[in-house]
Amino acid sequence: MKFMLAVLGDPLNSQGPITAYRFAEAAVSAGHTIHRVFFYQGAVLVANDLAEPPQDEISITELWQHLASENSIELMACIASASRRGIFDEDGAVRYEKPTCSISSGFIIGGLGQLMEGILVADRTVTFGS
């Protein structure tokens, strides 16, 4: 089965991103495919390259990066939600005159059109709220 995941919950204030990660890991190991993971609203903070969790805490960003690279999963952060929260790719940093790009490697910026495309193409869409 082809899944589309919409992750909405902030990584520091909700279980959304970690529950979504565990779902994705289980789905992939059961032989399913993940069409795309779309990070929207507070969940775009998962893609924040400027955050640094303490060394004895698990980095949700790194968990997603590893799972995505090993299974060719697209990790996409919504451009509107990301801009509001200071997450910019190279182009965005230039466009908005920010001092640095702040999106973690393995994540790309996209629009709500790609959320919709994923919902329509996938067999199932699962939302992980706040």
Place this chain on the structure above:
Amino acid sequence: MQRLLILITKRPYHSIASQEGLDVILAASVFAECSVLFLSDGILQLLPDQKANDTKIKVFTRGYAALPDYGVERFYCQSSDLEKWSLDNKMLLLEPISLLPSEINPLIRSFDKVLNL
């Protein structure tokens, strides 16, 4: 075209989630035949004449009135939520169709895709 139901469940100024939810409805209207179900505190999104500007917050809920222009024309709410807030669906923006709680599940199941925001 696939039929998509979007669930709005949060009150309007609870967080920016509601404002970003309206953005999703607008984007979705391009790709699918969209309907919107306002559940629980989500019904408060449709209160007319909100004056959040007094609290320095953008009154984004006016944007709901534009949805029919985007081809989104079917709106639903739950009668028990109206009763909870002593509201009449005719007094709300978009005048959503009021459904009994027992009618919500069949409504949701009748769509191809459901997005819960």
